[in-house]
Amino acid sequence: MNNVTTEVFAADDAGLSSAACVLEQGGLVAFPTETVYGLGVDARDSDAVARLYQAKGRPSFNPLIVHVASLEIAEKYVVFDAVARSLAQAFWPGALTLVLPLRLDAGISPLVTAGLDTLAIRVPDNSVAQGLMAAFDGPIAAPSANPSGQVSPTKFTHVQSQMAGRINGIVDGGDCGVGLESTIVATQPVPTLLRAGGLPAEALEAALGDTLALAGETTAPSSPGQLASHYAPKGTVRLNAVDVEPDETLLGFGAIEATVNLSPSGDLVEAAAALFDALHQLNALGAEKIAVSPIPDNGLGRAINDRLRRAAAPRSGAAT
Known part of the structure; x- marks a missing residue:
């Protein structure tokens, strides 16, 4: 094709x-x-x-x-x-x-x-x-x-x-x-x-x-979206980062300075809407190592963290 x-x-x-x-x-x-x-x-x-x-x-x-x-x-x-x-x-x-x-x-x-x-x-x-x-x-x-x-x-x-x-x-x-x-x-x-x-x-x-x-993750999905590795940017991803290494680019959340910030105000709805565009931005910047600020694991934060865990997973036959 x-x-x-x-x-x-x-x-x-x-x-x-x-x-x-x-x-x-x-x-x-x-x-x-x-x-x-x-x-x-x-x-x-x-x-x-x-x-x-x-x-x-x-x-x-x-x-x-x-x-x-x-x-x-x-x-x-x-x-x-x-x-x-x-x-x-x-x-x-x-x-x-x-x-x-x-x-x-x-x-x-x-x-x-x-x-x-x-x-x-x-x-x-x-x-x-x-x-x-x-x-x-x-x-x-x-x-x-x-x-x-x-x-x-x-x-x-x-x-x-x-x-x-x-x-x-x-x-x-x-x-x-x-x-x-x-x-x-x-x-x-x-x-x-x-x-x-x-x-x-x-x-x-x-x-x-x-x-x-x-439901648990599986190599033989019963529905879409169950593979462990998914939504991957080009760079590696480190989650729940409370500090940033010199060679890392920060994907932030909340009132912190970051190269890309999902929601400076800490709004989970805003962060959810911005998540994939933020990963596209990091690709465009050529970020090789991405540190991600902690995100509350409730409401839409649960889905945001799910996508970020899959983005950080080892790359092997991922699919969307």
Whole structure:
């Protein structure tokens, strides 16, 4: 897929209609959601999904998230239990992905599910994504629009710099508001947090009236986002740094001097939205060793720390 012509589509009716035509023809189109930019293909087209894996350099054993426009459409592809339905009604559209049993007649490519009998699915809360789904009128499988294992894109320029020449198109929809990938939850056999993300686990637990179980990392993921090494900048990463070595570049949090600061005011929402762009900035600066200030491990801080731990993990077959 290298050296293909990458067309830029405006985020208007004409642009989204053209982007949908590319999807219908089996092409790869990046588009914004409220979380990060996704790299979309027709989730029913195995050839297109195979080209997506190739373009990203993503292991084919790592499942993909399917994006649809509504709960009613999601019901065509997966089976909801009472807990899943209550979470969907509470948090969709939004940064929640549910992993649910796949309907036998769903027509989803087995490459999307990595051969599993479950499907990761969500309804994005972004007008451009919703417009593209309406124009395409089908399920869109979309991991983050970046080379596998590298930093997820939250701006059009991130996608353009990393994926131009590899994919068929990019919808220029501005910046992503949340800036962290979706939170992933399975509801069977018990409600389980598979990946912390843009929807705080505390909000889910408040809706459930119970604590979420936690899933471990694995080399054979049951959902997207479970590989240990992920979101990696070019430099090595040292976490919870209370001091900075002379050869390190500081990624700060709070009222401290830093080369790049996620939130000088210590706001976790601001830090979450800035995280991936900050890692892109550090790449652009050529930072070889990155020290990261301590970040509170609550609310969105839990997801920020999850991404930073994966960014700091040894590099071996990472994928997004």
